[in-house]
Amino acid sequence: xxxxxxxxxxxxxxxxxxxxxxxxxxxxxxxxxxxxxxxxxxxxxxxxxxxxxxxxxxxxxxxxxxxxxxxxxxxxxxxxxxxxxxxxxxxxxxxxxxxxxxxxxxxxxxxxxxxxxxxxxxxxxxxxxxxxxxxxxxxxxxxxxxxxxxxxxxxxxxxxxxxxxxxxxxxxxxxxxxxxxxxxxxxxxxxxxxxxxxxxxxxxxxxxxxxxxxxxxxxxxxxxxxxxxxxxxxxxxxxxxxxxxxxxxxxxxxxxxxxxxxxxxxxxxxxxxxxxxxxxxxxxxxxxxxxxxxxxxxxxxxxxxxxxxxxxxx
Amino acid sequence: xxxxxxxxxxxxxxxxxxxxxxxxxxxxxxxxxxxxxxxxxxxxxxxxxxxxxxxxxxxxxxxxxxxxxxxxxxxxxxxxxxxxxxxxxxxxxxxxxxxxxxxxxxxxxxxxxxxxxxxxxxxxxxxxxxxxxxxxxxxxxxxxxxxxxxxxxxxxxxxxxxxxxxxxxxxxxxxxxxxxxxxxxxxxxxxxxxxxxxxxxxxxxxxxxxxxxxxxxxxxxxxxxxxxxxxx
Numbered sequence: 001x002x003x004x005x006x007x008x009x010x011x012x013x014x015x016x017x018x019x020x021x022x023x024x025x026x027x028x029x030x031x032x033x034x035x036x037x038x039x040x041x042x043x044x045x046x047x048x049x050x051x052x053x054x055x056x057x058x059x060x061x062x063x064x065x066x067x068x069x070x071x072x073x074x075x076x077x078x079x080x081x082x083x084x085x086x087x088x089x090x091x092x093x094x095x096x097x098x099x100x101x102x103x104x105x106x107x108x109x110x111x112x113x114x115x116x117x118x119x120x121x122x123x124x125x126x127x128x129x130x131x132x133x134x135x136x137x138x139x140x141x142x143x144x145x146x147x148x149x150x151x152x153x154x155x156x157x158x159x160x161x162x163x164x165x166x167x168x169x170x171x172x173x174x175x176x177x178x179x180x181x182x183x184x185x186x187x188x189x190x191x192x193x194x195x196x197x198x199x200x201x202x203x204x205x206x207x208x209x210x211x212x213x214x215x216x217x218x219x220x221x222x223x224x225x226x227x228x229x230x231x232x233x234x235x236x237x238x239x240x241x242x243x244x245x246x247x248x249x250x251x252x253x254x255x256x257x258x259x260x261x262x263x264x265x266x267x268x269x270x271x272x273x274x275x276x277x278x279x280x281x282x283x284x285x286x287x288x289x290x291x292x293x294x295x296x297x298x299x300x301x302x303x304x305x306x307x308x309x310x311x312x313x314x
Numbered sequence: 315x316x317x318x319x320x321x322x323x324x325x326x327x328x329x330x331x332x333x334x335x336x337x338x339x340x341x342x343x344x345x346x347x348x349x350x351x352x353x354x355x356x357x358x359x360x361x362x363x364x365x366x367x368x369x370x371x372x373x374x375x376x377x378x379x380x381x382x383x384x385x386x387x388x389x390x391x392x393x394x395x396x397x398x399x400x401x402x403x404x405x406x407x408x409x410x411x412x413x414x415x416x417x418x419x420x421x422x423x424x425x426x427x428x429x430x431x432x433x434x435x436x437x438x439x440x441x442x443x444x445x446x447x448x449x450x451x452x453x454x455x456x457x458x459x460x461x462x463x464x465x466x467x468x469x470x471x472x473x474x475x476x477x478x479x480x481x482x483x484x485x486x487x488x489x490x491x492x493x494x495x496x497x498x499x500x501x502x503x504x505x506x507x508x509x510x511x512x513x514x515x516x517x518x519x520x521x522x523x524x525x526x527x528x529x530x531x532x533x534x535x536x537x538x539x540x541x542x543x544x545x546x
Contacts (some may be wrong), residue, residue, distance in 0.1 A: 014422060220402050222363070223464070225420045226391035227386070313365050 018232070025236035029244075036244070039205050043245030046198050047292055048252035050191040051280065055253065057183050059277055073138040073154055076165040086134045089162055093138060094201075098153050103137035110135055133164065142228075195295060198245070202238050202299030203306075210307045211238060222313045234304045235297060242296020248288035253280060253288075315341040315361060315472060315503040321371035323357050323527075330526050333527040334371070338507060338534065341376075341471075344544035345534060346506040346514045349524035357505040358524070362505075363386045363397055373468060376471060394419055396465030396502075398475040402457050404449040410436070410460050411445040417468040435467040436460075455467040455486040462490070466497055473497060475506040479513070491517055 029036040077086055083106060094100045105113070110132040113126060140153055142208060159164035210217070220230055257279050268275040280288065318337035324330050332354045334450060339345055347355050361373055363427040372381045375391065383391055396417075404413050414435055418428045436442045439459040449457055458478060458491055465473060475494065479487035491506075491513060498504045500517075508514060520533035 016425075017419070017422060215403070216405055216407075219405060219418065220416065221389070222365075222392065222397055222403070223417045223420060224389045224391075224395075226389045229389075229420055 006080040017229075021275050022236045022239075023313075025233050026240050028233075029237065029240055039201065040241060040244040042247055043198050043241060043292070044248030044252055046194045046201070047245060047249035047288065050187055050194055051249060051253050051288060052256055053183075053187045053190065055257065055277075056279065057180065057187060061180060062278065063275055071140060071150055072169045073140065073150070073164045074165075074167045074169060075138060075157055075159060075160075076167070077134045077136065077162050078164045078191075079133045081134060081162050083134065085162060089160070090136055093157075095135065095273055098140055098149070099138055100141045101139040103139070105137060106136040107132050107134060120121055128230045146272070157305065195291075197293045198292075199299040199302065202241050202296050203303040205241065206234050206238055206300040206303035207307055209234060210303065210311070214311055217308065217311045218313045221311070227308070230308060231304050234308075238296040238298075238300020238303075239293055240296070242293040242299075243289065245296065246292025249292065250280070250288060315339050315343070315376055317374040318358075318361075319372045321361065321372070321373060322436070323354075323366060324369045330527050332361070332524075335524075335527070335529055337522065337529065337532070338521075339503065340535070341496070341503055342501050343534070344495065344504040344519045346517070346521045347505060347524065348509055348511065348514065348521055349530070350509065353524040354527045355519055356476055357527075359397075359476050359505070359507055362472075362474060364391055369505055372448045377506065389404075389420075389451055393417070393468065394471045396468070396470040396473045398459060398461055398465045398473070398478045400477040400480040402461035404457055404460055404464075406448065406450045407417075409446050409448055410441065410452070413449060413460055414445075414463045414467050416464060421468060431467055432463075435463040438466070439463045455482050455489070458482065458486075458490060462493060466502070469502075471503060473502050473504045475504070475508075477507055477509070477540075479508065479510060484513070487513055488516070495519075 077089075086106075087104070090102045090104050093099055107130045111124065111130050114132065138153075138157065140150055154168045157163060164246050195277055217230055257277055261277050264275070316337065316339040318335050321332055321335045322330065323332040335354075335358065337358075347353050347358060357366065361368055361380075362375065364383065368381075375392065378391070380391070405416075411432055414432045415428050418431060424430070433442060433445070436445055439462050441456060441463065444452060444456065444460075449460060452460065458481075462478070465475075473494065478494075479490050482490065487510060494504050494506060495517065520535065521531070522529060522534065523531040524536055
């Protein structure tokens, strides 16, 4: 090629061209702030939704793992067992090698709790005496915290003469885990669908962009622009949409976390827990923005490979 | 430079735009292509610029058989050609300078080089003072000259012009043609499609006239039946 500039300047101008084109694409987006913002916002919302769900699930998972360490066994004593006998039993059990702690819930406290939780407080007034038994809540040592060991402990405790019923509060934990698994799956399904939606949104936006710049594409082809050269600005536009959408999604997530934090903290205090919402963290934030950029790039690639061929000079 | 060997072009629908055309335009030659509209002038230029492909026959450009050029290689063929249109195809969203710089940016020239060459090209068409203007603010003749500057800024081997003076008054038309003659003098091969016979005669360059897709008259110095293989 007689007219080609020499190699070294070609290479540096290749990167120069990328930089120039990426900035030019950003400039185009900046020139139409409202249209850009709306497209980016749609992308951001589509991304923020699964991210928020993920955070919620992640937090529930953390919360339940706290509970998991404290599987409880409730010992409902016979109603004729008095406080002294119960206390003795408590002290005895606390020395048991598999037991960490035993909580004592006497009849009055049990009644109070029952009133609070059940809402039958008024009905209970009509009873002449407290029908509730004394309850000992046994917290096994964490080393014992395996299903079969706990079960044998429950059996052992159930044999005690004072105990009417020994109940392992573990069923609901299992149920919660199954539920979390289902929720986890659904988040993946939702995320996949929304990712496809993002691809379509970006693809359509780029398609319109291509239509608007038809003349420029035709002229560029006529004066010898390669397909890669013509593709480049559109790919960068898609990338920028992805990047802006990703950052907006992060902001949305942040805001929703802040909105949720106070009520959740209050709730946690009611349960005497120091639980606090944990956010995305640095790595996941980076991942979110990277995924968003990738979606932008893929979406624009789909549009470009589909529509640029249709535009040929005539 | 350009060699047409028994070239036929039939458009979908069965219209024969070119029928067994043989042509040989030597390097450094300037020539005019005439004929009434529909005679195949534009088709012939489009075949050279690879906007269309021939149905039959072979076209050689600077010794390269265009039939052997895949679609991906077309841009590199076009970089050796400067194309000028009747409606000049300027982009109105950017100033004159950026319009003219397009071929250089596409080919990856450096900034300083682009600056130098664009200004030189604009100087040659007499529009250096308008480099920052928007094309829409220029007159028709000036816009056409910007189009010419864009076509010659990368110093192509071949200049193709399709009715470059179609919309201009006689004075401006002559000015444009003189411009082409000047590029030809420095070695560029020039092929201009035009129906302005008076102006063509005035220019004194050879004329090829097409009629119904066939060469009706060939004023080129080399004969059509010259059976030489194309120069490599």
